[in-house]
Amino acid sequence: MKFICNPTEFSEALAVVSKALPAKATTPILEGIKISVDNDIVTLSATDVDLFIERKIKARVLLEGETVVPGRFFTDFIKKLTDLNEIEIEKLDKDLKILYNGNETVIKPFDEDTFPEFRDGEELNSFSVKQRELRDVLERTIFCVAVDETRPILKGCLLHLKGEELTAVALDGYRLAICKCPVVLGEGTAKVVLPGKNLNEISKILDDTDDVVKVSIQKNVVKFELEHTKISTRLIEGDFIAYENIIPKDPIGVVTVNKEMFEKGLDRASLIARKRKNNYVKLDIGENSMNISSEAESMKISESVPCKLNGTNIVIAFNSKYLFDAFAKINEDYITMNFVSANAPATITPIEGDKYKYVVLPVRLAL
Missing domain, CATH: 3.10.150.10 (DNA Polymerase III, subunit A, domain 2)
Structure with missing residues (x-):
């Protein structure tokens, strides 16, 4: 050679x-x-x-x-x-x-x-999607994949093809991420669960271009074909969680807030939250203002940011890390949060459309 x-x-x-x-x-x-x-x-x-x-x-x-x-x-x-x-x-x-x-x-x-050989199997279904779209969908979801071994299916990300739309879903028991994108070529329906760590590596290989990647679904493998690169990953066997049942419905309050202002206040409050065992930040949401607070043994903080609330006032607490992780994947200036109750999961969505959706469990406040 x-x-x-x-x-x-x-x-x-x-x-x-x-x-x-x-x-x-x-x-x-x-x-x-x-x-x-x-x-x-x-x-x-x-x-x-x-x-x-x-x-x-x-x-x-x-x-x-x-x-x-x-x-x-x-x-x-x-x-x-x-x-x-x-x-x-x-x-x-x-x-x-x-x-x-x-x-x-x-x-x-x-x-x-x-050296082990990797042989293709029979193609059961396939679709094509722009590289930038697939990379965006993966990056917006795979951070929610579980890391522990107790439920192996949650270490994977669901890819759900339905007609001309691809939906990616990941959850770890504390938060849920959903993101959608159009497919260039595809038909029918298909559901596969792929290891989160493999999809993370695949997302790093995809380019921020409109070049198309073909995704071929086989019996135990999914193959991604780019111009000069082929990537194959094994499936995770088993049925994925019925995630639709986790998404809260009929909110009592819907708040719209500037993401940057919310993040900065949350960031300062989380510094104090880390000093305490349960590490939570409390949100007291009213008609025109959201109060962000946290306290530890020798310090406390209380800040307000403007917001617009449609519905009932609510006091709710979260592990700030889960909010930051979701905010990091959102590019819009404003976000919407939907609340059902102080002890029910909250949903983070764009102001318009349904491209993405994040569901975060709250921390139960002591009475």
Whole structure:
């Protein structure tokens, strides 16, 4: 195997596929990135068994072949050569040589025959969506994926295709995130639950462009196809929570508030809230003003921000982190919060439309 390539393009491709490398490999071969050279294409691939990423780049191929290199070391080393115009990669016998600027580095590759192959299954359904739309939907939801192992299904994010609309849903028992986007091409219905950590890596690969990504649903796998990249992730088996039943209905109060002003007041109050065990911030919402307060053993704070309330006044408390996490995903200047009671979940929505929805459990206040 022998080829010459641009080190910057090579490094960028390695950075993409290295996202599939496991934090702690169960077998040494999973620490590797496979390099396959055919015609004028170099194909890089890596997997942790649950996530598989493949990226192709063009190169000047002198000899076809394949090998598996130590993934993280090789990725880091090539990154340090990106100031050069070209480098040469050559495998002879049991050694792999990296030739650059009259110098060479030799490493011992893995046995490529033991690298796990990822085979496509029968396509059950598929749809296409703009990369920027899919990335936005994932970023607005996956932060709500559960981190504990008690309910494995909650470690995943639901992708629900219904006609020409894709909905992503995630929840962890304390908050729920829902976000929607249109699909470019798709029909019928489909529901799949994918690991949150895999979708997080996929969202980092997607570009902020109108280029389309094809999503293919197979029996145990969902595949994302970009122009030069293929990503496959295994499904999480089981039925997702009936999240529609969690969303509160018939609010007694709907408040509209400037997000930045609310955040700043909340931020100051949360500094004091961290001093106490239950870490909550209290909101006392009236017709034209929202009072934000918190207190600890030796300090307290009380601030007011203007708001517009339609409905009944309410006093309710939240873990401020859950509000901040939702606010971080909202770009609008104003937000709407819907309340059913002081002990029922509150819903955060845009002023117009239903692109996203966040549901947050309150902290029960002592009487």
